[in-house]
Amino acid sequence: MTEGRRTLHALNAPQPVRVAVGGDGLPAAVGGREVEAVREEWRVEEGWWTDVPIRRRYLELVLAGGRIAMVFEDRRRPGRWFLQQAGG
Numbered sequence: 001m002t003e004g005r006r007t008l009h010a011l012n013a014p015q016p017v018r019v020a021v022g023g024d025g026l027p028a029a030v031g032g033r034e035v036e037a038v039r040e041e042w043r044v045e046e047g048w049w050t051d052v053p054i055r056r057r058y059l060e061l062v063l064a065g066g067r068i069a070m071v072f073e074d075r076r077r078p079g080r081w082f083l084q085q086a087g088g
Contacts, residue, residue, distance in 0.1 A: 014082035017071060027061060030071055030083070034064040043075075058084070 022028035027035050040060040047053040055075035063069050070085040 012085055014072070014084050017081050017083040019071060019073075019081040027059060027071065027081075030061060030063060030069055030081075033067070035061050036064055036066075037062040039068075044072075045075075 017031050019027045019031075020029040026038055029035060038059055038061055040058075042058050044054060044056045044058065053076070056072040057075055058070065058072045061069045061071065069083060071081055071083055074080040074082070
């Protein structure tokens with residue numbers, strides 16, 4: 001019997017996503033799906049004392065059809081968006 005290799009995968013790891021931003025600076029579409037509403041917005045800035053600080057703008061969104069998505073913009077590299085979580 002051959003023993004297979006095990007690979008560890010991070011749960012809920014952020015994935016790059018295409019976000020269309022409207023004139024108000026808020027996401028208008030995520031991955032091609034229209035944003036119906038912004039439920040919440042917050043910022044995280046930590047590790048400023050390290051070589052790799054975290055500066056993120058998080059948004060919890062309601063997408064067309066009612067799907068909930070949490071995305072963040074990397075404020076160190078504006079315009080780079082990531083999908084943190086999506087649910088039904």
